[in-house]
Amino acid sequence: MKEILAFDNVRLTYHTRQGEVTALKELTFSLGEGEFAAMIGPSGCGKSTILSLAAGLIKPSAGSVTLGGSIGYMLQRDELFPWRTIEKNLYLPLEVQKKNTPARRARALELAEQYGLSGFLKSYPSQLSGGMRQRAALIRTLVMEPDILLLDEPFSALDYQTRLLVAADVSRIIRSEKKAALLITHDISEAISLADRILVLTARPARLLASHETDFLSSDPLKRREEPRFSGWFETLWKELDP
Amino acid sequence: MKHETISKEHRAFLQKSRKKTGIVNAVRLGLLLLLLGLWELVTALNWADPFLVSSPSRIAKTIASLYREGTLFYHIGITLSETLIGFFAAILSGVLIALLLWWSETLRRILEPYIVVLNALPKIALGPLIIIWCGTGSRAIVFMTILVTVILVILHMLSAFLSADEGKVLLLKSMGANKAHILAKLVIPSSLPAFVSMLKVAVGMSWIGSIMGEYIVSRAGLGYLIVYGGQVFKLDLVMAATVILCFLAALMYFLVALLEKKLVKNKES
Ligand SMILES: Nc1ncnc2c1ncn2[C@@H]1O[C@H](COP(=O)(O)OP(=O)(O)OP(=O)(O)O)[C@@H](O)[C@H]1O
Ligand SMILES: [Mg+2]
Numbered sequence A: 001m002k003e004i005l006a007f008d009n010v011r012l013t014y015h016t017r018q019g020e021v022t023a024l025k026e027l028t029f030s031l032g033e034g035e036f037a038a039m040i041g042p043s044g045c046g047k048s049t050i051l052s053l054a055a056g057l058i059k060p061s062a063g064s065v066t067l068g069g070s071i072g073y074m075l076q077r078d079e080l081f082p083w084r085t086i087e088k089n090l091y092l093p094l095e096v097q098k099k100n101t102p103a104r105r106a107r108a109l110e111l112a113e114q115y116g117l118s119g120f121l122k123s124y125p126s127q128l129s130g131g132m133r134q135r136a137a138l139i140r141t142l143v144m145e146p147d148i149l150l151l152d153e154p155f156s157a158l159d160y161q162t163r164l165l166v167a168a169d170v171s172r173i174i175r176s177e178k179k180a181a182l183l184i185t186h187d188i189s190e191a192i193s194l195a196d197r198i199l200v201l202t203a204r205p206a207r208l209l210a211s212h213e214t215d216f217l218s219s220d221p222l223k224r225r226e227e228p229r230f231s232g233w234f235e236t237l238w239k240e241l242d243p
Numbered sequence B: 001m002k003h004e005t006i007s008k009e010h011r012a013f014l015q016k017s018r019k020k021t022g023i024v025n026a027v028r029l030g031l032l033l034l035l036l037g038l039w040e041l042v043t044a045l046n047w048a049d050p051f052l053v054s055s056p057s058r059i060a061k062t063i064a065s066l067y068r069e070g071t072l073f074y075h076i077g078i079t080l081s082e083t084l085i086g087f088f089a090a091i092l093s094g095v096l097i098a099l100l101l102w103w104s105e106t107l108r109r110i111l112e113p114y115i116v117v118l119n120a121l122p123k124i125a126l127g128p129l130i131i132i133w134c135g136t137g138s139r140a141i142v143f144m145t146i147l148v149t150v151i152l153v154i155l156h157m158l159s160a161f162l163s164a165d166e167g168k169v170l171l172l173k174s175m176g177a178n179k180a181h182i183l184a185k186l187v188i189p190s191s192l193p194a195f196v197s198m199l200k201v202a203v204g205m206s207w208i209g210s211i212m213g214e215y216i217v218s219r220a221g222l223g224y225l226i227v228y229g230g231q232v233f234k235l236d237l238v239m240a241a242t243v244i245l246c247f248l249a250a251l252m253y254f255l256v257a258l259l260e261k262k263l264v265k266n267k268e269s
Helices: A046-055 A085-095 A102-114 A131-141 A160-176 A187-195 A227-243 B008-044 B057-068 B072-103 B105-120 B123-134 B140-163 B166-174 B180-188 B191-219 B222-229 B236-265
Strands: A003-015 A019-032 A038-042 A062-069 A069-074 A148-152 A180-184 A197-201 A208-212
Touching: A003 A046, A019 A062, A019 A180, A019 A197, A019 A208, A038 A160, A038 A187, A046 A148, A046 A180, A046 B072, A062 B236, A069 A131, A069 B166, A085 A102, A085 B180, A102 A131, A102 B105, A131 A160, A131 B180, A148 B105, A160 A187, A160 B123, A180 A187, A197 A227, A197 B057, A208 A227, A208 B166, B008 B057, B057 B072, B072 B105, B072 B140, B072 B180, B072 B191, B105 B140, B123 B140, B123 B191, B140 B180, B140 B191, B166 B180, B191 B236, B222 B236
Parallel strands: A038 A180, A038 A197, A069 A148, A148 A180
Antiparallel strands: A003 A019, A003 A062, A197 A208
């Protein structure tokens, strides 16, 4: 498998007037093309920092970050622009990246159609449910044609029921588009049900504590939760996070 | 929310709330008429000296005679143009300065204490300076109007620009956006409601500025009529000019409120 994202011995130190904080230290891991990985770790350990590094928004203080493709970023809140219709929200990345061509817009509409958003194109985000909005945010990310999706706790603002359904939904879309994904989550069962590989981080400064390939029969998150090995994985990860 | 069919209960609710609005409006108007009537009565019966408190009919007569002399619209025109020029100049320069301050954090930090002091300073203290710099004509009054209004515009807009959502900034950056993109796609559109609410406050400020300016220097305008009327003890003139001012200020405020309705609809998150 070809690598699409690689962290090699990365350190990141934030400098502010209040002092310095080392968020990551000696962090090494990589992600293959089309691979769906989840990252879990104690809160505040530096997970969002890892995504900022991967997206090239900040530079590492030491070590190297290698990215072999384009990224799409999805955040905890959907961050749809309330004054734009859903359609105009989907065009936002095209406008920013100066790719606002008829062909690209048609592709955006095709994605919207394919993933059940076409009835909402003329609506404003405030008229959609939380789950629908998160789906719109995902489609907006896909409009950029990214090779790798960076997902920073994208479901944590949703209530439990919606969260399970939207997570299943998003996982299906990402898999059918054959994108690589790096999902950050606080939720162990979410990580297990969605990802093919799970990266466990230590407390700050974050290093890689363990990396597990999961061995589920299904790729459907809801079915995975019913497989017997699910609880085994849960226990393993629970113990690793809370020694 | 759209409802294809309105339930009986909802119709009753709408009727009730419409009725309530009707009552409020009627009482409002009634209160005004009552006050005017009382004022007129008290002065007609000479319980209060109309020379000191004027009266609605005397105010109307004064306005009519100003009109006949042909000076009514002259004074209104002067004050209105000073106010409007000052208002638009303050909005334009204030928004531009706020944009610059948003753009450069360093500039912001350098200028912060100056803005704070200028904001705290009672602008009327600068009256003599303004007369020396700008003379005693309309220029001085426009300058005073700008001075009174512009700080408010800067502070209001800068805080709106700076409060643009962090998450959305991050999102745009992840799409490869530069500062100009962030400004055009996020900061400006998200500041639109703040812009309109700022306009409402700025309307009031620019009237304060222009009338204050006319108090200090002018030879024409509504503020001048008020000062002049006070000096020669023509309370009718003072009241008449004040009433016209109330009317103009309210009119301008309602125009801005109308603009607000047009601009800020259907767009809350
Ligand atoms: N821009 C910044 N400047 C200074 N310190 C920062 C900055 N961003 C993050 N930090 C610090 O770095 C550490 C790691 O932050 P980060 O947001 O990456 O953690 P996280 O694992 O995503 O946290 P959470 O679980 O709360 O989402 C924290 O201690 C945080 O206070
Ligand atoms: Mg985080």
